[in-house]
Amino acid sequence: MMDIRKKESHMEQKDQLLHITLMDGMVRGLLLTATRTVAEAAAIHLTSPVATAALGRTLMGAAMMGAMLKADQASVTVTIDGGGPLGRIVCVADRDSVRGCVDVPKLEMPLKPNGKLDVGRAVGHEGRMSVVRDMGMKSPYVGQVPLVSGEIAEDFANYYVVSEQTPTLQSLGVLVSGEVVLSAGGVLLQPMPGCTDEIISQLELRSPLMADVSRELCHEPMEALMTKWFDGLRPAVLARTPLCYRCNCSRSRMEKALIAMGREELGRMIQDEQDGAELTCHFCKKTERFTQQDLLRLLNQAQA
Numbered sequence: 095m096m097d098i099r100k101k102e103s104h105m106e107q108k109d110q111l112l113h114i115t116l117m118d119g120m121v122r123g124l125l126l127t128a129t130r131t132v133a134e135a136a137a138i139h140l141t142s143p144v145a146t147a148a149l150g151r152t153l154m155g156a157a158m159m160g161a162m163l164k165a166d167q168a169s170v171t172v173t174i175d176g177g178g179p180l181g182r183i184v185c186v187a188d189r190d191s192v193r194g195c196v197d198v199p200k201l202e203m204p205l206k207p208n209g210k211l212d213v214g215r216a217v218g219h220e221g222r223m224s225v226v227r228d229m230g231m232k233s234p235y236v237g238q239v240p241l242v243s244g245e246i247a248e249d250f251a252n253y254y255v256v257s258e259q260t261p262t263l264q265s266l267g268v269l270v271s272g273e274v275v276l277s278a279g280g281v282l283l284q285p286m287p288g289c290t291d292e293i294i295s296q297l298e299l300r301s302p303l304m305a306d307v308s309r310e311l312c313h314e315p316m317e318a319l320m321t322k323w324f325d326g327l328r329p330a331v332l333a334r335t336p337l338c339y340r341c342n343c344s345r346s347r348m349e350k351a352l353i354a355m356g357r358e359e360l361g362r363m364i365q366d367e368q369d370g371a372e373l374t375c376h377f378c379k380k381t382e383r384f385t386q387q388d389l390l391r392l393l394n395q396a397q398a
């Protein structure tokens with residue numbers, strides 16, 4: 095059946111998340127196509143190939159966490175700080191959008207002996223991954239685990255296991271050619287309570303098929319891959335949600351950030367920057383100018 099399917103325009107497909115189940119709910123999963131989202135991130139941050147891969151994988155992992163949030167206003171912030179030359183990666187996701195940044199976007203690294211981008215070495219694995227879930231209530235939920243490899247997908251899977259006691263199979267892939275993002279996608283599978291050992295070993299057996307998800311996505315759309323990977327496991331799509339790269343920064347948010355600096359620091363800024371200040375959003379690079387007068391007005395609202 096797949097052979098006669100035309101390889102037409104699935105690469106132009108919009109980014110989306112498929113919420114799926116296997117075996118009538120014994121396993122729940124998410125399948126993500128995110129080529130446009132990762133390409134957008136690469137265009138904003140002008141990332142090198144290895145930085146595109148690291149940031150892209152983290153964006154997708156965060157987007158999948160965001161997709162599992164229950165409340166509309168909720169968001170999740172994932173920080174990966176592995177002590178490697180790439181520095182910190184920070185990504186924020188809600189249910190249908192994601193944004194992120196990386197400390198050293200232009201980092202160049204030699205490829206691994208197998209020709210793949212060395213994301214693990216760029217990120218490092220000496221540090222930790224932290225997840226802050228803001229459910230719109232007073233105190234956010236914070237979880238933190240040491241990094242396993244800095245390869246991102248393994249680190250996300252480890253987070254679910256250690257921090258949430260949820261066994262997880264996760265794959266995240268970004269395929270780049272020079273500056274171009276050819277494809278990006280991810281898979282997340284979690285056995286639910288009551289899932290049989292037989293099903294779990296079936297998933298483990300098939301996990302190598304899903305390991306190179308970005309390359310697979312170059313040839314077939316996600317639905318076709320789902321049918322192929324989960325043949326005999328009764329895959330079913332419960333819902334589809336769109337995903338895009340979107341920032342929610344605004345002038346008023348930047349004003350709040352300036353006020354939060356406090357009187358002393360803001361006062362120093364006003365003295366140092368006679369022509370006012372220009373603030374750039376870390377996630378979307380949008381710039382806002384604040385004149386001396388603007389800053390003085392904010393100073394009056396700031397606490398000592």
Ligand SMILES: [Zn+2]
Pocket residue numbers: 341342343344375376377378379380
């Ligand atoms: Zn922004």
